[in-house]
Amino acid sequence: MGSLPSKIIVTAIGSDRPGIVAEISRVLYKHKANILKTRASAVGSLFILVMLVDVSSADVSADWIKEEVKEVGVRLGLGVSVEDAEKFRKRKKLIAFDMDETLVEGETINELAKAAGVYREVKQVTEQAMEGKIGFKEALTRRVRLLKGLPLSEVEKVKQKLKIAPGAEDLVGELKKAGFVTAIITGGFDLFANHVAEILGIDYVYANKLKVKAGKLTGGFKGVILSPQDKLKALKEISRKEGIKLEECVAIGDGANDVILLEGSGLGIGYNPKEAVKRHADALVEKLDLRTVLALIGVSQVSQDVVKRLGAGSLRQE
């Protein structure tokens, strides 16, 4: 990732329970990283911890420490982020969501496959792709080809049955209230992404366009297939249009095809992430819990209070 950060900010949020500070500080101690500032507070049943940590004297790389801290956070059932101190200072203004398994429950392509009677074949390819075992583009092409001949009326039925993920509506609503530009950037399909965007009031949609002929899916695409690289390109395009810097963007997703997007954005959040994603995300959350995600992004009052008390000037010391 280029330059080596000498200071990182650890944020952990979740249900209050004994041992959170002990476990996270133990990992840092183990690697001789020095905690310069801590602010931790139980607010109702929620515990939030923010630490400024000097990793310049650590016996392993900053990335290594990030991994271990994230692991501990997940084990404790917390939402956790580990960011370079410099990046942390940037206020976030835009959020891009993956669709399948993030804003909606399940993989929509599997639902289409069920309707087309090719569920087993499609599911197999999906799983291999999400684990990063086969190329995203190849997997998608193969799966869509299996959908050939599915009538649009069936696609419509699947669309009406889409389940918005619990918490997604509240989260998007709060972020919009906070002035965020919102986007769906997905390898999934336009027919569904537009529908979800409409329900949630999302500003931009980038999705793969399914080709339709005589009221049926042709098994092909309209235009080019959105690759993992294209997902980041889409984010860049939106941010340019909106005059927002990439460091001010948050991306949230679960699959291997989101990795490039998560790494390229200011704050990459792995939501209920697949193995292939965990290492590449700045933050990990297991639920789209409103308070947790807002606090990780730095939007909620709780996290702002904590950060304020951590000291605005503190990140520049020495």
Added chain:
Amino acid sequence: MTELLITAVGRDKPGLVSEVSEAVFDAGGNIEDMDQVVMRNIFVMSMLVSFKNPGKPVKRLEALLKGKEKKTGLKISVYRVGSLLRGGKPAK
């Protein structure tokens, strides 16, 4: 429920938060609030710790912290929050 305020000061080095919070955890305490800072290489920490059951666990924590003082060189003090709020002297 008993609440204690723990303060720890001393020369900074890695591991101080870990040592003190480990003692709190081992004694069965829960950190409700905490601030920690390093100023001019001096470590300063305050921690509000709650215990569901007063008595034994508190005694145990005090004993554990004695050990941590020796190990880390920190000066650690334990106060009863109730007593502090009444303007009383530290219980220790």
